[in-house]
Amino acid sequence: MKIIDLYIIKKYLSTFVFTVAIFCVVIVIFDISEKIDDFNKYNAPMHRVFFEYYALGSLPFFINMLTPLFNFIAVIFFTSKMADQTEIVPILSGGMSFNRMLRPYILCAGLIFALTLVSNVFIIPYTNKVKVDFENIFVKPNKETSPTSTHMQVDSNTYVYMGSFDIKSRTGYNFSLEKFDGDKMIAKLMAERITWDSVASKWSLHTYSNREIDGLKEKMETGDKRDTTLDMRPQDFEVYENVFTTMSQKELEIRIDKEEIRGTGRMNELLLEKYKRLINPFSAFILTIIGVSLSSKKVRGGIGLSLGLGIGLSCIYIVLERFSSMFSIKGGLDPLISVLIPNVIFIILSFYLLKKAPK
Numbered sequence: 001m002k003i004i005d006l007y008i009i010k011k012y013l014s015t016f017v018f019t020v021a022i023f024c025v026v027i028v029i030f031d032i033s034e035k036i037d038d039f040n041k042y043n044a045p046m047h048r049v050f051f052e053y054y055a056l057g058s059l060p061f062f063i064n065m066l067t068p069l070f071n072f073i074a075v076i077f078f079t080s081k082m083a084d085q086t087e088i089v090p091i092l093s094g095g096m097s098f099n100r101m102l103r104p105y106i107l108c109a110g111l112i113f114a115l116t117l118v119s120n121v122f123i124i125p126y127t128n129k130v131k132v133d134f135e136n137i138f139v140k141p142n143k144e145t146s147p148t149s150t151h152m153q154v155d156s157n158t159y160v161y162m163g164s165f166d167i168k169s170r171t172g173y174n175f176s177l178e179k180f181d182g183d184k185m186i187a188k189l190m191a192e193r194i195t196w197d198s199v200a201s202k203w204s205l206h207t208y209s210n211r212e213i214d215g216l217k218e219k220m221e222t223g224d225k226r227d228t229t230l231d232m233r234p235q236d237f238e239v240y241e242n243v244f245t246t247m248s249q250k251e252l253e254i255r256i257d258k259e260e261i262r263g264t265g266r267m268n269e270l271l272l273e274k275y276k277r278l279i280n281p282f283s284a285f286i287l288t289i290i291g292v293s294l295s296s297k298k299v300r301g302g303i304g305l306s307l308g309l310g311i312g313l314s315c316i317y318i319v320l321e322r323f324s325s326m327f328s329i330k331g332g333l334d335p336l337i338s339v340l341i342p343n344v345i346f347i348i349l350s351f352y353l354l355k356k357a358p359k
Contacts, residue, residue, distance in 0.1 A: 057131030075291030076310035
């Protein structure tokens with residue numbers, strides 16, 4: 001590794017950290033101005049707002065989401081400055097090829113890629129849990145009840161219907177469970193109310209009736225209360241915003257496996273979250289190559305022109321990512337294709353700009 005490599009690495013990482021720090025301050029200021037009324041309305045303690053909601057929850061979420069933007073701005077900013085100060089020309093004139101000059105950039109991009117991937121899989125789900133739990137108490141506490149008419153398939157022969165479910169009390173209403181043998185119903189269990197017993201890890205049925213069918217014979221049982229074990233948990237009915245972002249990778253995989261059987265209509269959201277965690281970190285390499293290719297040439301507009309172009313392209317990347325996600329959730333687009341669309345478009349752009357970059 002040459003001195004110039006260390007110089008570029010130092011410039012890259014210091015500018016990236018500085019960019020993140022500046023944007024964190026801006027994010028907190030704008031977010032507080034937007035949510036201050038909610039904090040006051042629901043009596044949120046200020047020490048919890050800053051140390052729990054922002055430091056442990058909201059800021060990690062925004063940093064993770066906007067890392068492509070921070071990375072792109074950092075690369076364009078310090079590379080444009082190097083070009084404006086005529087540092088790039090002597091590097092290339094001294095015998096170093098443009099591709100060789102990219103080596104320290106790719107090394108730093110690899111570091112950001114690794115940190116982002118580790119954060120996506122092991123850290124962000126837990127910080128998102130802190131964020132969402134806080135918001136469900138002090139920002140939007142009235143969005144914890146599931147929609148009506150929830151259907152799910154518990155196993156290959158068992159189907160569950162829940163009229164509604166209250167997350168806070170862990171209570172469901174108008175519950176029914178149907179068991180089939182092929183296309184014949186062999187049992188139907190109904191209850192006006194069903195509650196979760198967290199100590200015994202069982203469900204309690206209140207005012208229930210159980211009908212068992214054996215050919216021409218039927219057996220009916222009614223009662224006030226009955227405990228039963230079912231392959232479902234209160235978490236299966238959680239529908240608050242970003243619920244899947246709070247799941248660990250293992251929990252997400254388990255939920256995907258269950259969703260394949262139950263078919264509650266949320267498979268695209270689950271797969272979208274899975275693919276985002278694993279694929280989006282690669283944007284560090286893509287945007288770094290684009291940033292270097294755009295800003296390594298000295299232009300008349302100076303740093304401002306390159307920086308403005310970089311911010312515009314990074315915003316386009318984020319908008320494309322959001323639009324493709326919405327098409328997947330609302331329009332049925334394959335989640336993998338949805339995640340790949342912005343990355344593939346920018347990969348093509350990176351090869352084109354790399355070819356046009358000054359050599």
